[in-house]
Amino acid sequence: MTRPTLQVALDILELHRARQIAREAMAGGADWIEVGTPLIKSEGMAAVRDLREAFPRTEVVADMKIADTGTMEVEMAAKAGASIVCVLGDADDTVIAECVRAARLYGVRIMADLINVADPVGRARELESLGVDIINAHVGIDQQMIGKSSVDLLRSLAGEVSLPLAVAGGLDAETAAQAVAAGADIVIVGGWIVRSGDVEGSAARIRAAIDAPAIAPAKKKSLEEEIRSLFLQVSAPNVTDAMHRKGAMSGLIPLTFGVKAVGPAVTVQTFAGDWAKPVEAIDLCRPGDVLVIYNSAATHVAPWGELATRSAINRGIAGVIIDGATRDVDDIRALKYPLFARACVPNAGEPKGFGEINAEIPCCGQQVRPGDWIVADESGVVVVPKERAYEVARRALEVKKNEERVRAEIERGSTLSAVSELYKWEKK
Numbered sequence: 001m002t003r004p005t006l007q008v009a010l011d012i013l014e015l016h017r018a019r020q021i022a023r024e025a026m027a028g029g030a031d032w033i034e035v036g037t038p039l040i041k042s043e044g045m046a047a048v049r050d051l052r053e054a055f056p057r058t059e060v061v062a063d064m065k066i067a068d069t070g071t072m073e074v075e076m077a078a079k080a081g082a083s084i085v086c087v088l089g090d091a092d093d094t095v096i097a098e099c100v101r102a103a104r105l106y107g108v109r110i111m112a113d114l115i116n117v118a119d120p121v122g123r124a125r126e127l128e129s130l131g132v133d134i135i136n137a138h139v140g141i142d143q144q145m146i147g148k149s150s151v152d153l154l155r156s157l158a159g160e161v162s163l164p165l166a167v168a169g170g171l172d173a174e175t176a177a178q179a180v181a182a183g184a185d186i187v188i189v190g191g192w193i194v195r196s197g198d199v200e201g202s203a204a205r206i207r208a209a210i211d212a213p214a215i216a217p218a219k220k221k222s223l224e225e226e227i228r229s230l231f232l233q234v235s236a237p238n239v240t241d242a243m244h245r246k247g248a249m250s251g252l253i254p255l256t257f258g259v260k261a262v263g264p265a266v267t268v269q270t271f272a273g274d275w276a277k278p279v280e281a282i283d284l285c286r287p288g289d290v291l292v293i294y295n296s297a298a299t300h301v302a303p304w305g306e307l308a309t310r311s312a313i314n315r316g317i318a319g320v321i322i323d324g325a326t327r328d329v330d331d332i333r334a335l336k337y338p339l340f341a342r343a344c345v346p347n348a349g350e351p352k353g354f355g356e357i358n359a360e361i362p363c364c365g366q367q368v369r370p371g372d373w374i375v376a377d378e379s380g381v382v383v384v385p386k387e388r389a390y391e392v393a394r395r396a397l398e399v400k401k402n403e404e405r406v407r408a409e410i411e412r413g414s415t416l417s418a419v420s421e422l423y424k425w426e427k428k
Ligand SMILES: O=C([C@H](O)CO)[C@H](O)[C@H](O)COP(=O)(O)O
Pocket: 009, 010, 011, 036, 037, 038, 063, 139, 140, 141, 168, 169, 170, 171, 188, 189, 190, 191, 192
């Protein structure tokens, strides 16, 4: 088997950072450099020129995602120094044919990207007959967030075309190895390398994985397990960032430090100090649920305390959020239990039995339905609509990964303003 090619996709907005990240990725074992679409949109052909100059002996791939004016775009990328130019596989045949003609004239190759193509196998065959040089089984970043897999797309193409096959979309060391086992000649990795805090090390891990692909049988998780494991890896701020600054409850205090609560909500609506429904709800929760209580935002009387907390622990409840007050905070802290409330007050209420369990409730400025996901840590509490839980969890992990490389650059002595070219990107 020939050694698979590792193409690092520089999906970075700032050229000075892209150049340095490319150096580190090459040191880790990358073969080809891709000037990613976001970099091309941010810096134009200057980015292709710059990276060609910095890496004179490397294949430089311009991810132009050409949709029209094939000749003009291939020509500009080729003249700037690209040796491979990407066209959308979904572009009209006239565009593909023009790209191929221009590529022959300028001595470059064409990679056709199957992102969003309805019939990938049929289109890959057509693209081959139109003369493209490489087919890319690509699942875009937004599509990855709803669980689409580039390795599955690649598998569907195996043996269908005789062109070299590339694969791109959310690959890490494990899935990159699976892609090679499924027939990938070129493995394209963006985020997992370029957003990592250790770019060289991450590239080296992918290199090792694709050079000797050892496939461990994947353990299938349920969707709920998958969502939980993703949310456990991120913070509440990562989650609101992923939701375009939505979902955060306001006015809650984390009463226990160093703990986190993640899980689907069981909701309780009740009147100030009436603790019957909150305590009955404990027995209805499944292990891993989060109990969310609307207690009329009252801060003078508590529907919750130590004995309820001990009961919640016995049921495996992941945490409790109260739009209202709690008492027994010292005991609850000693139990290291994740509890978030508006206030602490010693007054107990009474078990009158008003209210209901598992109806939609307001909670600290947000609406919460049973089954919506809660992510709570020392920064606060976020609610995620159940229909978008997987997607938001994936996006939150992307937010976290994005911060890793930026953090590493600040640790090396830079500042947030310099790393992000803040003045340049202020709204004009
Ligand atoms: O082509 C890409 C995407 O459409 C953004 O331009 C990425 O380079 C490609 O998906 C690889 O990046 P990751 O998915 O982050 O590995």
